[in-house]
Amino acid sequence: MNTISQKMIIFDSIKLKVMNVDTVKIELIDWITRLKDPKLINKLLEIKKSVPKHTSNNKVFGSGKQLIGYIADDFNEPLDEFKQYQP
DSSP states (O other): OOOTTOEEEEEETTEEEEEEHHHHHHHHHHHHHTOOOHHHHHHHHHHHHHSOOOOSOOOOTTTTGGGOOOOOTTTTSOOGGGGGGOO
16 A cells, blocks of 8 residues: 555645655654654654554455456467577
């Protein structure tokens, strides 16, 4: 779901900027590394603890069946372009 094409809208003073999600993450990491205030660091740790952990095993059988609309009858046939490489 988090792809490079996702955008975030950031209100920077009066200007409205649309930024790539990965760019925002990098800016946040940079900002966090420069933090000196222990209270702010503790607040960030509390936020981190309150966010559910991401699990990568959320696969649901059959959830992608709508992604392919048509498969040609000769889909598995050898391609003419590769005949010279076939035995």
